[in-house]
Amino acid sequence: MASFALARCSVQGDVVVPHWLTERDYPWLADLIEAYTAFVGEPRRRLDDTLAAQATGAAQAPPGWRMAAQVLDRVFRTEIAAVVKPARARAAVFQASVSRDSRARILERVARDLGTTALALERSLFADLAGERLLRAPDEPVHVSSLALQCNLAIAQAALKRSARVEITLEGNARAVVRHAKLRGLICTVSRSPGGDTTLEVSGPLALFKQTALYGRHLAELVPMLPWSRRFELRADCTLHGREARLTLTPADPLPPGLAPKRYDSRLEERFAREFARATKEWTLIREPEPVAAEGTLIFPDFALVHRREPHRRWLLEIVGFWTSGYVERKLRRLRAAGIDNLVLCIDESLDCHGVALPEDCPVLRFRKRVDPQAVLKLIEERDGPGRVGPGVPLRGEHQPTCPQRVAPLRRPSCGDS
Structure with a gap:
C-alpha cells in the first residue's frame, strides 16, 4: 500500500504536500464500497476481475483508487469455505487418480469415502487459494467518510515511514503517546517547554541501518493517537521521490483518531x-x-x-x-x-x-x-x-x-x- 499512498504526496519546494481525500472523492469511494459489498459470499477472484476491468477500462480510475481498494481489503476479509480440508481433499483425489476412471467417477468415489458429495469435494479442492476464498462482510458497514479518513491515515503513515527525524509537540494526552512510543521501542527523547507542552524527538526509519520496516510501522502507529491531544504538531524530515522535504501534520488535517488511549503493558x-x-x-x-x-x-x-x-x-x-x-x-x-x-x-x-x-x-x-x-x-x-x-x-x-x-x-x- 505504501507506494500507492506515497503517490498521493507531492513535494513543493522543501515541503511535503499530502493530497487528502475529501468530500469531492465521496462518489467514487461509494462506488468502490458498493463493488466490494456486491461480491460478499463470492470467491475473491471475481471481485479482483471486476476491479482489474475497472482499472483498465475506458474511464480512468480516480487518483487514490488503488490505495482505497487496499484499505478496503483490510475490512473485507476472506475465509475458507470447505466441507473437507483442502489439503486432505487434494491428497485423497491425487491418490485415487492412478486409476483409469473418469474424473467424475474419481470424485464420486472419493466423496463417498469422505462422507460428502462430489460437488462439495470439488469445491473444497482449492478453497484455500487466495482467489477461491470467499469474501466476508465486515462486522459493521463501511461509511464513505470513514474510508476517506482511513485513506488519509495511510497517506500520512506512508510519508512518515520515509522519515529520518520526527518531532512531535503535544498539549494533552502526552503521557499516552510517550508510553506507546516506549512500548513500541521507538528511539526518542522527551522534553517539556516552559509553557507545559511536551516535545518528542524520534529517530525515523531512514536514520537506522537495521529493522527499518518494523520500526517504520511502529512509528506510524503514533499518528492516530495524535488527534486525542488538545493540540499537536508533527514535523518530519522525509525523503520522497528522491527529494528531501518536511511533512507537517496538525489538527487541521483530516486524520482519524484511533481508539481511546488506555494503559499499554507489554x-x-x-x-x-x-x-x-x-x-x-x-x-x-x-x-x-x-x-x-x-x-x-x-x-x-x-x-x-x-x-x-x-x-x-x-x-x-x-x-x-x-x-x-x-x-x-x-x-x-x-x-x-x-x-x-x-x-x-x-x-x-x-x-x-x-x-x-x-x-x-x-x-x-x-x-x-x-x-x-x-x-x-x-x-x-x-x-x-x-x-x-x-x-x-x-x-x-x-x-x-x-x-x-x-x-x-x-x-x-x-x-x-x-
Missing part, C-alpha cells in the same frame, strides 16, 4: 513484574513513576523499585526497545550530568538497529527475550553500597507504595504486545 514488562514479585519480598515494584528531568529532556522509567524496610533506597528501571549505541551513550551521559545514578537501563541485545556494539563496561543490563529480576537485584546490590541514599525521585505521594493501580505485583496480567 508482555515483557508484565513478565518482569510477575517474576520480580516472586524473586524478592524486600522490594516493591511501582509502575510508571513520575518522569525524570535530565539535561533538558524527560526520561519516563517503566518501574520504580522501592525497598520495603528502607524506602529511601529507591531505584528506577527503564526497558529500552530499539536502540543504537549512540542513543544509549547519550542517555547515559544525560543521566550522569543530572547526577542521576539510581536508574537501571535494560537493553534488548536483539533490537540493536546500528550494528555497533556497546563497550563491555557500559553500565547497562543486557538481556534477550526477558529481563532477569535476579540480575537486576544483583546490579542494584553492587551499586547500592552500605548506607547509600539515592538522589531520590519525587513520586507525588507514592513514597509509600500502597497504590494498588501502580504496585506492579497487584496488577492483573495484560495481553498487550511486546
Whole structure:
C-alpha cells in the first residue's frame, strides 16, 4: 500500500504536500464500497476481475483508487469455505487418480469415502487459494467518510515511514503517546517547554541501518493517537521521490483518531513484574513513576523499585526497545550530568538497529527475550553500597507504595504486545 499512498504526496519546494481525500472523492469511494459489498459470499477472484476491468477500462480510475481498494481489503476479509480440508481433499483425489476412471467417477468415489458429495469435494479442492476464498462482510458497514479518513491515515503513515527525524509537540494526552512510543521501542527523547507542552524527538526509519520496516510501522502507529491531544504538531524530515522535504501534520488535517488511549503493558514488562514479585519480598515494584528531568529532556522509567524496610533506597528501571549505541551513550551521559545514578537501563541485545556494539563496561543490563529480576537485584546490590541514599525521585505521594493501580505485583496480567 505504501507506494500507492506515497503517490498521493507531492513535494513543493522543501515541503511535503499530502493530497487528502475529501468530500469531492465521496462518489467514487461509494462506488468502490458498493463493488466490494456486491461480491460478499463470492470467491475473491471475481471481485479482483471486476476491479482489474475497472482499472483498465475506458474511464480512468480516480487518483487514490488503488490505495482505497487496499484499505478496503483490510475490512473485507476472506475465509475458507470447505466441507473437507483442502489439503486432505487434494491428497485423497491425487491418490485415487492412478486409476483409469473418469474424473467424475474419481470424485464420486472419493466423496463417498469422505462422507460428502462430489460437488462439495470439488469445491473444497482449492478453497484455500487466495482467489477461491470467499469474501466476508465486515462486522459493521463501511461509511464513505470513514474510508476517506482511513485513506488519509495511510497517506500520512506512508510519508512518515520515509522519515529520518520526527518531532512531535503535544498539549494533552502526552503521557499516552510517550508510553506507546516506549512500548513500541521507538528511539526518542522527551522534553517539556516552559509553557507545559511536551516535545518528542524520534529517530525515523531512514536514520537506522537495521529493522527499518518494523520500526517504520511502529512509528506510524503514533499518528492516530495524535488527534486525542488538545493540540499537536508533527514535523518530519522525509525523503520522497528522491527529494528531501518536511511533512507537517496538525489538527487541521483530516486524520482519524484511533481508539481511546488506555494503559499499554507489554508482555515483557508484565513478565518482569510477575517474576520480580516472586524473586524478592524486600522490594516493591511501582509502575510508571513520575518522569525524570535530565539535561533538558524527560526520561519516563517503566518501574520504580522501592525497598520495603528502607524506602529511601529507591531505584528506577527503564526497558529500552530499539536502540543504537549512540542513543544509549547519550542517555547515559544525560543521566550522569543530572547526577542521576539510581536508574537501571535494560537493553534488548536483539533490537540493536546500528550494528555497533556497546563497550563491555557500559553500565547497562543486557538481556534477550526477558529481563532477569535476579540480575537486576544483583546490579542494584553492587551499586547500592552500605548506607547509600539515592538522589531520590519525587513520586507525588507514592513514597509509600500502597497504590494498588501502580504496585506492579497487584496488577492483573495484560495481553498487550511486546
